[in-house]
Every structure is written in C-alpha cells, then in structure tokens.
Amino acid sequence: MKHSIPTLHVMRYMGNKQKLLPQIISAVEKHAPPGSIIVDLMAGTHAVGYSLKSQYRIYANDVQKYTLPIGKALLCSDGISVSSEKAKCDLEAFYEENQEKRIANFFQQHYSDTYLSARQCAELDSIRYAIERYREDLPNPDRSDLYLTALISTVCNAQSTPGHFAQFLPPNHQRTQPLRQIRLWSQFLRYADKLGIHQTPSLHPLLLPIEKGSDFRDMLTDQEWSGNANRVFAHSWREFFERKDILEEASEFGLIYVDPPYSQEQYSRFYHFLETLVLLDQPQTRFKARYREGRFMSDFCYRGRVASEFDALLRTTSTVCCCPVLISYGSKGLLPKDRLLEICQRHYEIVQLEEIPYAHSTLGKGNVPDVLELLLSCSRPKNVRASSRHTELQLSRDDQRTA
Numbered sequence: 001m002k003h004s005i006p007t008l009h010v011m012r013y014m015g016n017k018q019k020l021l022p023q024i025i026s027a028v029e030k031h032a033p034p035g036s037i038i039v040d041l042m043a044g045t046h047a048v049g050y051s052l053k054s055q056y057r058i059y060a061n062d063v064q065k066y067t068l069p070i071g072k073a074l075l076c077s078d079g080i081s082v083s084s085e086k087a088k089c090d091l092e093a094f095y096e097e098n099q100e101k102r103i104a105n106f107f108q109q110h111y112s113d114t115y116l117s118a119r120q121c122a123e124l125d126s127i128r129y130a131i132e133r134y135r136e137d138l139p140n141p142d143r144s145d146l147y148l149t150a151l152i153s154t155v156c157n158a159q160s161t162p163g164h165f166a167q168f169l170p171p172n173h174q175r176t177q178p179l180r181q182i183r184l185w186s187q188f189l190r191y192a193d194k195l196g197i198h199q200t201p202s203l204h205p206l207l208l209p210i211e212k213g214s215d216f217r218d219m220l221t222d223q224e225w226s227g228n229a230n231r232v233f234a235h236s237w238r239e240f241f242e243r244k245d246i247l248e249e250a251s252e253f254g255l256i257y258v259d260p261p262y263s264q265e266q267y268s269r270f271y272h273f274l275e276t277l278v279l280l281d282q283p284q285t286r287f288k289a290r291y292r293e294g295r296f297m298s299d300f301c302y303r304g305r306v307a308s309e310f311d312a313l314l315r316t317t318s319t320v321c322c323c324p325v326l327i328s329y330g331s332k333g334l335l336p337k338d339r340l341l342e343i344c345q346r347h348y349e350i351v352q353l354e355e356i357p358y359a360h361s362t363l364g365k366g367n368v369p370d371v372l373e374l375l376l377s378c379s380r381p382k383n384v385r386a387s388s389r390h391t392e393l394q395l396s397r398d399d400q401r402t403a
C-alpha cells in the first residue's frame, strides 16, 4: 500500500468494511484505473467510498435512506466545514425554541425509555427540528447533511442497545444507566467538531473529466445528490440500474463494488430508528421494538432467495457494464462459497477468489471465530464489451416487497 487510508468512523454498523479497507483498496487499485468511476452499490456507512475518493470518482448507493446524508457528508461536502461553533450559530436558537415549546415531539412520544431516555428523546426531537429549520431557512443549506451525520453518530453512541435498534436493553441493565446520562446536545457538538477535523478532500476537481452541466451542489431529488463529481443514491440495486443516466454511463464505470448482507438480519430492522430520524415521516410503529411499517426486505437475507438475487445482480452488471465487479461476502454467509463461485462464473470468464481471515462482529452476540471474508473479483478478457450501452433491462420489481 503506497498511501495511508483515509477513514472517518460515523457509527458501528453490521458488516462495515472499515477493517478490511487495505485488502479492498488493493483489489480496486488492481482492477480500476485511477480517476475512473467506482460504484459502491450497497454502501452502508460509506467507509469504502470515503477511503477511495482521493483517487477515484465515487457513485455510492444503498437502499436505506439514512445512508444518504452520510454519503452526502462524506463524499460530496468538500470545502464545507462544520464545527461546534458553527453548529451553535446555525442551530442553537431553533434547538432552544423546541426545548421550550415542544413543537416537534415525535421521538419523545413514541420512543421515551426505549432506545433513549425521555429526556434524550426530547433533545433528539429538538436537534432534528433545528436541522430541519436550518435547512428550510436557507437557499443552500450546505451544512445540514454534516449535521445530520453528526446526529446519527450521536444517537448511535447514546443508544442503550446491543449495538443496533432491533431491541433495547432493560432500564435496570448495568450498561443502560451510564448511557442515559449522555447529553445529546453536548455530544452532538463534539461530533460536529470531529466531522470538521477529519474530513479529507475528494479527487481534485481540476483533475476530473469535464462534467455534463454543473454538478456541484445540485440537489436533484430527495433520493440522490451530486457534488465534488461524486454521486450518492438511495435506491435498491435494481432501481439504480434502471436509471437512464446510469445505463448511459455504465460502460464507462471502472469497477462495481458489491457488499451485500450475508445473514438473515434485515438492515431495515436493525436500523429502523435511523431511517425514521432521517425521513422524519412519523410512521406507524409495531411490536415492542417499535419497527417502522413497510420497511424494505432484502432478498440477500433469505436462504431461499439469495442465489437468485446474486444471479440477477451479476446478470445485470455483466449486461450493462464491461468493468470488473468486486464482491465481499462472509464465508459463513447464507449462500455457500461454492454456489457463489458458480454464479460468478456463469456471468464472468475470469473469477479470482481471495480469502481473508476476519472476525465478524455480530453486534452484541460476540465475534464469530473462524470466519473468512471472501473477496471475489469477476472480470472479462479485455476485448469483451457489454452487450449494449442502452440495453433495455427486464428487471423484475419484486425487490419492492415490503414487510
């Protein structure tokens, strides 16, 4: 490795690739020319895109909407800084207004004494209210995604849970009491400082190929964003490859990195609280853990569907793109290694497998020993092109299935 790896830790996240970055970066560097577009198709905390953005352009996507502000903050916010001082100046008056008048109180009403205490929920409502007011009041609310990311870090740090939001610890649990003492506003200000200090720049804009139109700071829709020539999306992988602009650019991609779920745990269940925090859509909640209704169910999390999901994904990438695909998967994942290899070989002529010893965190259930991280690179001989840039994909929309 020629250079140190830029990292910015936002939250503990099931399956995050922070510790595997050296191997992932080496594999990407081996296959993709510098400056080309790397698609991080299931980007989660954006750890991979962040570590690559000084060498490549990043198109990052994930079906969960809470990943969007994190991606915007980590990949598209060069030249925008935050600090506790700026946060106080931008947000404190709105925060105090809500603390006093309780204009926004959804989290206090629905989550008091679950993942956070009633006081912490009230603080959360007020910080979220302040970010929204700041966003509404400005024509170009540059810092709001950095603030939302700092708030996600704050909540994840204060949650009294095993490390995710599928369940909360009982009030008398020895870990609950110290967590309940955390003041969210002070913690939030500390995370604003941390984000400001640790931001590293993207590939220098002057080194980039000329863009269509001006992509800097262009808000497109609430499911995508573009800045610093990086782009962030919140789609299922199928929807991502149904986009006309993506199909038009797909033959230019340098590499697609695929890091799907490998267990039956649905991310929409583990992180439902963050989805509601970002969407602010006041959903109906269900069960003791107060899950959102209508959450996305990924087919990678079903033993009976994961093989056909991989097959559909690789059929799509091999049809619309000519670049290599790099896949991360756990050796004890729902799909056995041999079947995964067989599916890769069905769609790509050259398939290479690297096996990396790696203790996966299961968030609360301890580390699983003897697990390998599989890193599969799938490519074609150099002269083979994707069948067409504008292939009409007949993708089934059965990933829209909801709980």
Ligand SMILES: C[S@@+](CC[C@H](N)C(=O)[O-])C[C@H]1O[C@@H](n2cnc3c(N)ncnc32)[C@H](O)[C@@H]1O
Pocket (backbone or CB within 6 Å): 013, 014, 015, 016, 017, 018, 041, 042, 043, 044, 045, 046, 047, 048, 061, 062, 063, 064, 235, 236, 237, 238, 259, 260, 261, 262, 267, 298, 299, 300, 399
């Ligand atoms: C193993 S995690 C990715 C971790 C990420 N590389 C990181 O370092 O933070 C898997 C991700 O896949 C996403 N996901 C699951 N099914 C998906 C689908 N059908 N389309 C897009 N994203 C999906 C989940 O929301 C989750 O963030």
